[in-house]
Amino acid sequence: xxxxxxxxxxxxxxxxxxxxxxxxxxxxxxxxxxxxxxxxxxxxxxxxxxxxxxxxxxxxxxxxxxxxxxxxxxxxxxxxxxxxxxxxxxxxxxxxxxxxxxxxxxxxxxxxxxxxxxxxxxxxxxxxxxxxxxxxxxxxxxxxxxxxxxxxxxxxxxxxxxxxxxxxxxxxxxxxxxxxxxxxx
Amino acid sequence: xxxxxxxxxxxxxxxxxxxxxxxxxxxxxxxxxxxxxxxxxxxxxxxxxxxxxxxxxxxxxxxxxxxxxxxxxxxxxxxxxxxxxxxxxxxxxxxxxxxxxxxxxxxxxxxxxxxxxxxxxxxxxxxxxxxxxxx
Numbered sequence: 001x002x003x004x005x006x007x008x009x010x011x012x013x014x015x016x017x018x019x020x021x022x023x024x025x026x027x028x029x030x031x032x033x034x035x036x037x038x039x040x041x042x043x044x045x046x047x048x049x050x051x052x053x054x055x056x057x058x059x060x061x062x063x064x065x066x067x068x069x070x071x072x073x074x075x076x077x078x079x080x081x082x083x084x085x086x087x088x089x090x091x092x093x094x095x096x097x098x099x100x101x102x103x104x105x106x107x108x109x110x111x112x113x114x115x116x117x118x119x120x121x122x123x124x125x126x127x128x129x130x131x132x133x134x135x136x137x138x139x140x141x142x143x144x145x146x147x148x149x150x151x152x153x154x155x156x157x158x159x160x161x162x163x164x165x166x167x168x169x170x171x172x173x174x175x176x177x178x179x180x181x182x183x184x185x
Numbered sequence: 186x187x188x189x190x191x192x193x194x195x196x197x198x199x200x201x202x203x204x205x206x207x208x209x210x211x212x213x214x215x216x217x218x219x220x221x222x223x224x225x226x227x228x229x230x231x232x233x234x235x236x237x238x239x240x241x242x243x244x245x246x247x248x249x250x251x252x253x254x255x256x257x258x259x260x261x262x263x264x265x266x267x268x269x270x271x272x273x274x275x276x277x278x279x280x281x282x283x284x285x286x287x288x289x290x291x292x293x294x295x296x297x298x299x300x301x302x303x304x305x306x307x308x309x310x311x312x313x314x315x316x317x318x319x320x
Contacts, residue, residue: 034253034257035253036246036249036250036252036253037249038222038223038245038249038286039222039223039285039286040223041191041221041223041225041285042223042225051223052249053222053223053224053245053246053248053249054245054246054247054249054250054253055250074246076224078224078225078238078239078241078242079224079242079246081239081242081243081246082246
């Protein structure tokens, strides 16, 4: 999977329902993000008013004039058909997780596997963690390590622009490192 | 995970009967699903559960993209989407005035006549809204 052009990257935000994908894209997009929010009727799965039915879209211009196009996936399994469509031509993936969720580890593995960790640059952002307690991040990292996967994992409040930009920066560093490796090969 | 139909048994039964009537009276209709706008099937015609669930999810995504494009183009709300192919059409049409928000996805073969299909779908949506708000 390659970026569309050397100065234009498409990156994808994914993760379970309620992890903050729409919020993250809105937090950093240079213009009003395009969302496909609809009224959520599945309050048992996630108690929030709206949910993404197709995609989110935003974009940011970096200081070096690179354009980063930001796409968000719907989180629910029933919208899985959208995932490969949105992943097509993506230079990298940001997996967002809800640190409070009882199935946090399962969510990590599910989205990391579904979006091809190891085949595509990827970083993980975890929100709603207890303050001063990063033990859940260690647990997540260990679970990936057991499976031979090494990914940067960050504590991230997706409402904070700086936190989301840190995730994007980390991903772009990975994309760049991958490009250098492929040039050397 | 499948949420319970938001219409309950009575509402679902009314919707199913309405879809059957629509299928019988409209040329070329091969299947249909009444769906919530967040992608759950409420009632379906000529589809097994798996296919109905899939069409409901895809129909809701299509409707949501239609709304986003209409908004971006400074148009009023998108009321329907049409996918045309050589062998048939898929339409997704908003059912106005129901709660939760719903749409009707219809699949028709090449025996269908688009204008007729759209008119009949619109009538079906109107009738669904009328009956569901009365129950």
